[in-house]
Every structure is written in structure tokens, then in C-alpha cells.
Amino acid sequence: MSPTSKPAQVHYAYQQIAGEIEAQILRGDLKPGDQLPGETELANMFGVTRSTLREGLRQLESDGLVHRPTPRRLEVTVPQAGQMATRSSRAMALMRVTFRELSQVTVMTEPLAARLAAAHGTDDEIEQLQVLHAALVAAEGDMARTIDLDEQFHTRIAEMGRNRVLGLAREPIALLLFRGFTQIVPFAPKFYNRQIEAHSNVLGALRDRDADRAEKWARMHIEDFWRGAQLAGLEDEIALNPRALS
Amino acid sequence: MSPTSKPAQVHYAYQQIAGEIEAQILRGDLKPGDQLPGETELANMFGVTRSTLREGLRQLESDGLVHRPTPRRLEVTVPQAGQMATRSSRAMALMRVTFRELSQVTVMTEPLAARLAAAHGTDDEIEQLQVLHAALVAAEGDMARTIDLDEQFHTRIAEMGRNRVLGLAREPIALLLFRGFTQIVPFAPKFYNRQIEAHSNVLGALRDRDADRAEKWARMHIEDFWRGAQLAGLEDEIALNPRALS
DNA sequence: AGTATCATACTGTCGGACAGTGGAACCAGT
DNA sequence: ACTGGTTCCACTGTCCGACAGTATGATACT
Known part of the structure; x- marks a missing residue:
């Protein structure tokens, strides 16, 4: 019931990806400033297509957990005030x-x-x-x-x-x-x-x-x-x- | 300089789409509860592919401005507390x-x-x-x-x-x-x-x-x-x- | 009329493709 | 050897086309 622990049905692949990366950030496996692999590589890691992966990334981006200083660089960040x-x-x-x-x-x-x-x-x-x-x-x-x-x-x-x-x-x-x-x-x-x-x-x-x-x-x-x-x-x-x- | 008025370089298509729909919501053209057209139709309206459109939608979804009560229905909503x-x-x-x-x-x-x-x-x-x-x-x-x-x-x-x-x-x-x-x-x-x-x-x-x-x-x-x-x-x-x- | 069945349309996901570009390796000049 | 410029490649943003699963509305049946 707690608003922070709702492992609700996140069956969709793009949600799982966003969730997984988010968890890694919260867990500290990924620290602010860390750079993430390229999209193709990430897609392979998660076993999905680049299109699907991108939808997940867009969500994380919008959450402020990752951002692109330049289109080429995708890095972990703490949400900006x-x-x-x-x-x-x-x-x-x-x-x-x-x-x-x-x-x-x-x-x-x-x-x-x-x-x-x-x-x-x-x-x-x-x-x-x-x-x-x-x-x-x-x-x-x-x-x-x-x-x-x-x-x-x-x-x-x-x-x-x-x-x-x-x-x-x-x-x-x-x-x-x-x-x-x-x-x-x-x-x-x-x-x-x-x-x-x-x-x-x-x-x-x-x-x-x-x-x-x-x-x-x-x-x-x-x-x-x-x-x-x-x-x-x-x-x-x-x-x-x-x-x-x- | 004001944090709310930054028509910064939003050149990417998926950002423009998210921005445009967001503006329509804020402007009141789209009211909470309104249902949006299907993805194919939306994609045509904005002149982009469904893939691109979807990335924009994911962003809006994550912002809490739209949500899907059921996968088939995409409706405007006010961000949940x-x-x-x-x-x-x-x-x-x-x-x-x-x-x-x-x-x-x-x-x-x-x-x-x-x-x-x-x-x-x-x-x-x-x-x-x-x-x-x-x-x-x-x-x-x-x-x-x-x-x-x-x-x-x-x-x-x-x-x-x-x-x-x-x-x-x-x-x-x-x-x-x-x-x-x-x-x-x-x-x-x-x-x-x-x-x-x-x-x-x-x-x-x-x-x-x-x-x-x-x-x-x-x-x-x-x-x-x-x-x-x-x-x-x-x-x-x-x-x-x-x-x-x- | 109410219920059950079916057809359709639409979403989620996939795979592949291409132009533009930023970065890195590489080469040249001093 | 170091700096500056050039080239090449990898990678992103976008597009196209396709397919399985399923919810929704239409249709048929009781």
C-alpha cells in the first residue's frame, strides 16, 4: 500500500527497462555522472529492440534520472530542482x-x-x-x-x-x-x-x-x-x- | 529566464510532439478526461512515424499529463498527487x-x-x-x-x-x-x-x-x-x- | 432485450534502414 | 613530440513495414 513500494504489473517491456535502470540508480549501481552504453548495446542487454529500449529511456529522461548533455552522451543524473x-x-x-x-x-x-x-x-x-x-x-x-x-x-x-x-x-x-x-x-x-x-x-x-x-x-x-x-x-x-x- | 517560459531548442520531433500536446492541455484545448485519437492517426496529424510519436507519448505519460486506463484508451489527465x-x-x-x-x-x-x-x-x-x-x-x-x-x-x-x-x-x-x-x-x-x-x-x-x-x-x-x-x-x-x- | 460471438482495429514489439553528426583515431606540419 | 586539421566510424534520431495478441464495438442468436 505504501506509495513507494508498488511492484504493480509492469508487464510492458519498456516499463521494465525503465524500472530496471531506475532500480540500479537507486541501488547505487549506477551513480550520477556515470555514462550509459549506446542504445544498441543496451537493447541487446535487455533483449529488446532499440525502439522499445528508446521508449524506456524517454521515460527515464522525463523522470530526470538520466539526461543527454549531448545527443551522443547518455548519463545518469540526479533530478534537477x-x-x-x-x-x-x-x-x-x-x-x-x-x-x-x-x-x-x-x-x-x-x-x-x-x-x-x-x-x-x-x-x-x-x-x-x-x-x-x-x-x-x-x-x-x-x-x-x-x-x-x-x-x-x-x-x-x-x-x-x-x-x-x-x-x-x-x-x-x-x-x-x-x-x-x-x-x-x-x-x-x-x-x-x-x-x-x-x-x-x-x-x-x-x-x-x-x-x-x-x-x-x-x-x-x-x-x-x-x-x-x-x-x-x-x-x-x-x-x-x-x-x-x- | 523564468523557469516556466523556456522555448529552448526543442528540435527533436518527439519533444515537439510532447510539447505541442502539453501546450494544448495547458491551453485548455484538451481537458482532463478527453480521449486522444489512436497512435496512427496522431502520427499522421504530426507528420511523424508511430515510433517517434510513441516516444513523445511516453514522455507525456511519465509527466502524468496523459495515461492509459486500458491499453486501448489514451486520455488526458491531471497529474496525480x-x-x-x-x-x-x-x-x-x-x-x-x-x-x-x-x-x-x-x-x-x-x-x-x-x-x-x-x-x-x-x-x-x-x-x-x-x-x-x-x-x-x-x-x-x-x-x-x-x-x-x-x-x-x-x-x-x-x-x-x-x-x-x-x-x-x-x-x-x-x-x-x-x-x-x-x-x-x-x-x-x-x-x-x-x-x-x-x-x-x-x-x-x-x-x-x-x-x-x-x-x-x-x-x-x-x-x-x-x-x-x-x-x-x-x-x-x-x-x-x-x-x-x- | 439481453447475451454470446465475431471481426476489426489498435497497441506493443520487432527488425531493418538511412541521413546527419559528434568524437576519435590518424595524419601532417612545425 | 606535440599541436592542428582531416577522415572515418559509430551512434542517434527518424522512418518504414510487419505481426501477434487483445480489447472493443458490431453482429447474431436466444
Whole structure:
């Protein structure tokens, strides 16, 4: 019953191949960076045609367990965070999750990220964050760029926390939530400036290595975002039209 | 630069096919439940061979955007939470995340889940949770079963919160963390009983619809887990050997 | 009408083939 | 001997054609 142990009927050859290689990776027989044999050879090893083998490979590729730096080289790899985030965002968008759902989670993740960043971020990273913030301020008016930089700002903080689990968990969520910016700003003119201010305060707290203050301002930042959504009457609205993710 | 808008070089035919169908789904031209034409017809539509088309389909399948209820029927679907969780867990296991990383996040997610459950769970769900808890108590000694039920208990609470975003975010994490149970119990004999007790208290709070108390006990529950890991000296140990996920 | 049978169409897999190309071996020049 | 360029080969992406097994819908039967 456990979601991780379901040796369900995987009778199809291409699934068996994907499963077998996956098992070898998880078992450690194949380590990230290892190069796999050519398709013909692999096909022989598994006793199938190249066509069948390729279908299996496509699946592994899509799972992020192998990838091709160049068409000629097929190597084992650990799933990339960005790839996982995209998949997750897409899933949530298709589920038509609401601003409420996103906010409820983000109001926990971002403050945690800020707290961890205060503890583990390097001076250099804080400096870079300052630069990013300056760019964000300078981008006033350009909505697309603002959203992009805003997302980067938050992600950068999360990275500073040295917690990859948090990184994986929050990225797809933040990705969706911050896109909602566009829908909120028109309803709350002052909103934009308050966001900038909050960023400044988080930045300041990080510089002082004040975890509590960083956490507090991050929380206020998100709560403010949520209030903006409420003002705009978007609480239970779909956060993002899936088509925006194309 | 945005992770969602990368029309990178997708020159390969099978990638274009996957991309095109994916776009149609995100755009809403294809809705979950819709049935797709046969492979031959699709291949003609895209002007490629069936072999090539199939490679594209395998990718979509693996992404969870389409699936085959029966080999004959190929239909559009929204990615299943369980599938995403498995992928995520696997990625984290391969990244060799530590107990520390998992705990830091879980100590936020589970209390939030408990709080939301107190607010939105139905009486019926609380009853079912009681049954599950009873089974958990009865399973004393059977480690594998205990872990399985424990994970179910937490997941059930998360579902009661009616927040799909939280569900997606916490599932893969909880999946990994609770498996660590095995490594902790030997070091902390009393640990097991305290976990049961905590569950009881959360359950009681839910029954009283006391969100604060539910949240508090959930937090204590996780913090206790974390202390157990510390007692066992596992703070920075790999939470789960990837091979356990095969 | 409900059930059983049959025919058809479609999937999973196979085998072979070919153009384009990236890498490696090989050769030449200094 | 080492570097730089050329050639050749292996390998990928794609195509074509084929076949067994089977699920699905159509047909026939009770």
C-alpha cells in the first residue's frame, strides 16, 4: 500500500527497462555522472529492440534520472530542482489551486526560508541579494520583469538557508503565487510599494543576522500579499491560468 | 529566464510532439478526461512515424499529463498527487537530504495541516482517523506496518485541511522522514510511546475543533521526532538510503 | 432485450534502414 | 613530440513495414 513500494504489473517491456535502470540508480549501481552504453548495446542487454529500449529511456529522461548533455552522451543524473518545480507548478495549475491554498503554505515557507537564511547565508550572498533588490526597485513599471525578479529574490533567500527540501517544496508554490501579482496590483495601488519595503526590511534583518526579525518581516510580507488578494476578492480564485505556464 | 517560459531548442520531433500536446492541455484545448485519437492517426496529424510519436507519448505519460486506463484508451489527465510525491521523494533521496533538512520543513507543514484539519475536517473524517489510530496502536511491534500507518495518519490529516498545495508539498517529505523511524527507535525506547501519545492528543484536539491545540500537539510531535533523531546522532545523516525506495 | 460471438482495429514489439553528426583515431606540419 | 586539421566510424534520431495478441464495438442468436 505504501506509495513507494508498488511492484504493480509492469508487464510492458519498456516499463521494465525503465524500472530496471531506475532500480540500479537507486541501488547505487549506477551513480550520477556515470555514462550509459549506446542504445544498441543496451537493447541487446535487455533483449529488446532499440525502439522499445528508446521508449524506456524517454521515460527515464522525463523522470530526470538520466539526461543527454549531448545527443551522443547518455548519463545518469540526479533530478534537477528546476525541472521538478516546473512539473509541480504545472500540476497545481491544472488542479486549479486557489490563492488561499497557495498563501496558506507560503506564509509558512517564506518566513522559514528567511530565518534559515539569516543563520546560514554568506556575506557574499547577502550582497548579491542587495544587488537583486536594487534591480527590482529599478524595474518599477515593468510588471513581467518585476515578477521575475521578485521570484528570484525569494528563491535566492531560500537557497541561502541551505535546506534543499525547503527549496524543492517552496519553489513551485512561489512560482505560482507570485505570478498572481499581476492580478492583485490593479486593486491595491499601495501594494507595490509595500512589497518593496518588506523586501528592504528582510534584507536589513539578514544583514544584521537577526533571524527573528527576518522571519517576522517575511511573514508580514506574505500576509500582506494575502491581504492584497483578499482586497482584490481573489481568495478562492484560480491562482493562475494554466495557459500562462506554456 | 523564468523557469516556466523556456522555448529552448526543442528540435527533436518527439519533444515537439510532447510539447505541442502539453501546450494544448495547458491551453485548455484538451481537458482532463478527453480521449486522444489512436497512435496512427496522431502520427499522421504530426507528420511523424508511430515510433517517434510513441516516444513523445511516453514522455507525456511519465509527466502524468496523459495515461492509459486500458491499453486501448489514451486520455488526458491531471497529474496525480501520489505520482508526484514518489518522484519528489526519489529526487530528495538521491540528493541525500538529511534529517535536519526534512525536520525543519516538517515542523512547519504538519502543524499547519493539523490546524487546517481542525477547521475543515468533517466529523466523518475524524472518526476514520480514530480508526486509523487504533490500528496504529494495535500494530505495535510491526515496524513496517507502524511506519505505513503513521504516514497514513499524517496524510489523512493533511487531506482534511482541504489544501491541495500543502498536500503536494508535504507528502514527499513526510514519506522520507517517517521512514527514518526505524533508525531512531533503537536509540530512544520511550520514543515509540510518545509518538502514540502525541497522535492521541492531536486527535483529541481535532475532535474538539481546537485548531490551536491541534497545531501545538502536531508541532510537539514533530519536535519530538527531531529530538529523537538528535539523540540517535542522526541530525546530518542521510535520511533514507535511496535503495529503500525501489 | 439481453447475451454470446465475431471481426476489426489498435497497441506493443520487432527488425531493418538511412541521413546527419559528434568524437576519435590518424595524419601532417612545425 | 606535440599541436592542428582531416577522415572515418559509430551512434542517434527518424522512418518504414510487419505481426501477434487483445480489447472493443458490431453482429447474431436466444
